[in-house]
Amino acid sequence: NxxxxxxxxxxxxxxxxxxxxxxxxxxxxxxxxxxxxxxxxxxxxxxxxxxxxxxxxxxxxxxxxxxxxxxxxxxxxxxxxxxxxxxxxxxxxxxxxxxxxxxDVLTDTTADFGFALLMATARRITESEHWIRAGKWDKWSIVNNPLGMDLHGSTLGIIGMGRIGQGVAKRALGFGMKVIYHNRSRLSEADEKACAASYVSKEELLRTADHVVLVLPYSAQSHHTIGEKELALMKPTATLINIARGGIVDDLALAKALREKTIFAAGLDVFEGEPSVNPELLKLSNVVLAPHIASATxxxxxxxxxxxxxxxxxxxxxxxxxxxxxx
Ligand code: DGY
The missing domain is CATH 3.40.50.720 (NAD(P)-binding Rossmann-like Domain)
Known part of the structure; x- marks a missing residue:
C-alpha cells in the first residue's frame, strides 16, 4: 500500500x-x-x-x-x-x-456462559472452591457439604427470548429441564417448538421457575425488571442468573433477598455501575460473580x-x- x-x-x-x-x-x-x-x-x-x-x-x-x-x-x-x-x-x-x-457471532458463546453460571450457582461451585482454599474441607459428609439445587427435572424461566435466550433454552433441553419464557412479544410457533418453550407472564415465570435466566436488552423500560417485588415472587429455592445488563436487576434488593435467603442464590455477569460491584453483594457467599465475560472466548x-x-x-x-x- x-x-x-x-x-x-x-x-x-x-x-x-x-x-x-x-x-x-x-x-x-x-x-x-x-x-x-x-x-x-x-x-x-x-x-x-x-x-x-x-x-x-x-x-x-x-x-x-x-x-x-x-x-x-x-x-x-x-x-x-x-x-x-x-x-x-x-x-x-x-x-x-x-x-x-x-x-450472532456471540450467541452460542454467551448461551454457553449462561449455562456455566447457572450450574456454578445452583451447584455452589465457586463457594465450594473458596471453602477448600480456606482449609475448611475436613471430611466427606452427607449433610455438611455444600448442598445445591438440581438442574435436571427443574423448570427454567428465561426472561428475554431473543437469539441468546433461545440458545439457553436449547441447552436446557439436553439437561432435561422444562422451559418457560417471557418476552415482549411471543415467539412464532415454530421457534417455540424448536426450543420446547412455553410462553408465560413474567409473574407466573417468577412464581414457578426453579431457575431464572435474564437475557433481555437494557432500556429505560427494562430498568429494574427484577426488583424487590419480583424477587418476592420467586421460590426460596430459586436461583437468578443475569447475563444481560447491569440495571436490569436492582442489585441492592437482590443482595437483601440473598442475605435473607428469600431466594437460594444468584449468578451475575453484569452489575449496576460496573466495574464497581455493590459492596452488599460482595459480602455474600450465595452469589457467583463474573466480570462481564459471557462473550469472552x-x-x-x-x-x-x-x-x-x-x-x-x-x-x-x-x-x-x-x-x-x-x-
Ligand atoms: C455484548 O456484546 O452486549 C456484551 O455484553 C459485551 O458488551
Missing part, C-alpha cells in the same frame, strides 16, 4: 483490540488507537471523535449528542458488542451517523472485532454494513 498517512481516512479505535486486527486496519486507515485500554472520559471521547470518519467502540463508551458534538466527519460508529444501550440511537441518527453492533472476541471492522469498512466503502442498527 503506497498511500501515505496523510491520504488515508482517519478512524478511532477507542479501546485495545487484537494487534493483528489493528495492523490490518493501519494498512487502510490512519488509526487513532487506544491500546493502553484506558476508558476515555466523555471529554476525551468527544475530542477523539472529532476529525475521524469511523470509530470502533465498546459498551463502555457512551455515544450521544455530547460525544458527537464535534464529530463532523463521522459516518459510522461500530460497537464491538451486541447490546447497544451505550448508544443514543436517535442522537446518532440525527447526526447522520450509521450505528452497528455485533449480533478467544474465538468469539476475535469474531466480534472482525464483524465490527466489516461494518466499518462497509460503511466507509459506501455499502450497507452487515449489522446496521439505524437503517
Amino acid at each position: 503506497t498511500q501515505t498517512n496523510a491520504q488515508k481516512p482517519k478512524i478511532l479505535v477507542a479501546r485495545a483490540i487484537f494487534p493483528e486486527a489493528l495492523a490490518k486496519l493501519e494498512e487502510s486507515f490512519e488509526v487513532r488507537s487506544n491500546q493502553a485500554d484506558q476508558i476515555l472520559t466523555p471529554e476525551e471521547l468527544k475530542k477523539e471523535l472529532a476529525g475521524v470518519v469511523g470509530a470502533l467502540v465498546t459498551g463502555s463508551e457512551r455515544i450521544d449528542a455530547q460525544a458527537l458534538a464535534q464529530a463532523k466527519d463521522l459516518k459510522i460508529v461500530a460497537n464491538i458488542s451486541v447490546g447497544y444501550n451505550n448508544f443514543d440511537v436517535p442522537a446518532i441518527t440525527t447526526a447522520g451517523v450509521m450505528a452497528t453492533n455485533t449480533p 478467544e474465538k468469539t472476541r476475535r469474531a466480534m472485532v472482525d464483524l465490527a471492522i466489516d461494518n466499518l469498512r462497509a460503511a466507509l466503502g459506501g455499502k450497507k454494513p452487515p449489522s446496521l442498527i439505524n437503517a
Whole structure:
C-alpha cells in the first residue's frame, strides 16, 4: 500500500483490540488507537471523535449528542458488542451517523456462559472452591457439604427470548429441564417448538421457575425488571442468573433477598455501575460473580472485532454494513 498517512481516512479505535486486527486496519486507515485500554472520559471521547470518519467502540463508551458534538466527519460508529444501550440511537441518527453492533457471532458463546453460571450457582461451585482454599474441607459428609439445587427435572424461566435466550433454552433441553419464557412479544410457533418453550407472564415465570435466566436488552423500560417485588415472587429455592445488563436487576434488593435467603442464590455477569460491584453483594457467599465475560472466548472476541471492522469498512466503502442498527 503506497498511500501515505496523510491520504488515508482517519478512524478511532477507542479501546485495545487484537494487534493483528489493528495492523490490518493501519494498512487502510490512519488509526487513532487506544491500546493502553484506558476508558476515555466523555471529554476525551468527544475530542477523539472529532476529525475521524469511523470509530470502533465498546459498551463502555457512551455515544450521544455530547460525544458527537464535534464529530463532523463521522459516518459510522461500530460497537464491538451486541447490546447497544451505550448508544443514543436517535442522537446518532440525527447526526447522520450509521450505528452497528455485533449480533450472532456471540450467541452460542454467551448461551454457553449462561449455562456455566447457572450450574456454578445452583451447584455452589465457586463457594465450594473458596471453602477448600480456606482449609475448611475436613471430611466427606452427607449433610455438611455444600448442598445445591438440581438442574435436571427443574423448570427454567428465561426472561428475554431473543437469539441468546433461545440458545439457553436449547441447552436446557439436553439437561432435561422444562422451559418457560417471557418476552415482549411471543415467539412464532415454530421457534417455540424448536426450543420446547412455553410462553408465560413474567409473574407466573417468577412464581414457578426453579431457575431464572435474564437475557433481555437494557432500556429505560427494562430498568429494574427484577426488583424487590419480583424477587418476592420467586421460590426460596430459586436461583437468578443475569447475563444481560447491569440495571436490569436492582442489585441492592437482590443482595437483601440473598442475605435473607428469600431466594437460594444468584449468578451475575453484569452489575449496576460496573466495574464497581455493590459492596452488599460482595459480602455474600450465595452469589457467583463474573466480570462481564459471557462473550469472552478467544474465538468469539476475535469474531466480534472482525464483524465490527466489516461494518466499518462497509460503511466507509459506501455499502450497507452487515449489522446496521439505524437503517
Ligand atoms: C455484548 O456484546 O452486549 C456484551 O455484553 C459485551 O458488551
